[in-house]
Amino acid sequence: MEEYRFLLQIQPDYIDCQDDSILQPIIDSIPKDLSKTKRIAMGKEKVKALFKYDKTYPRWLQGAEWPIVNGKPLVFSHQKKAKGGDIRTYYYFYDPATKEQTVVEQFD
Structure with missing residues (x-):
């Protein structure tokens, strides 16, 4: 405890x-x-x-969903709200070794 x-x-x-x-x-x-x-x-x-994050940490709409790949947290790049009346926000992460991108999607 x-x-x-x-x-x-x-x-x-x-x-x-x-x-x-x-x-x-x-x-x-x-x-x-x-x-x-x-x-x-x-x-x-x-x-x-x-x-790690590039400029600022993610502002999650729901709970934190920081992706972990091969036992290591990915680096947070940025987040972006969907256009129009869409209620989604996308969180962009990348693997610093491979530059492979992972996107986490949350709904408001």
């Missing part, structure tokens, strides 16, 4: 990652002898360094 609370404290709302293979190494790398405040600050820094 304590570890779950810690996970909630170190993740910004725009990330909300539930993948233990990504988060556990971060948790394990933070020294247990640090104060709670310093542990949270270090955790936030490490999570933000892993979930």
Whole structure:
């Protein structure tokens, strides 16, 4: 339960990652002898360094859906609202190694 609370404290709302293979190494790398405040600050820094974006982070309409490919979070490029009366927003991500693009779609 304590570890779950810690996970909630170190993740910004725009990330909300539930993948233990990504988060556990971060948790394990933070020294247990640090104060709670310093542990949270270090955790936030490490999570933000892993979930990269070009200019700004995604503003999700619904919950965060950050894509992870081959055990690594993709880089967020930008988001775009659909034209006209459409209620969709598209979130564009890419793999920095392959430049392959992934698009996440959410509805308002």
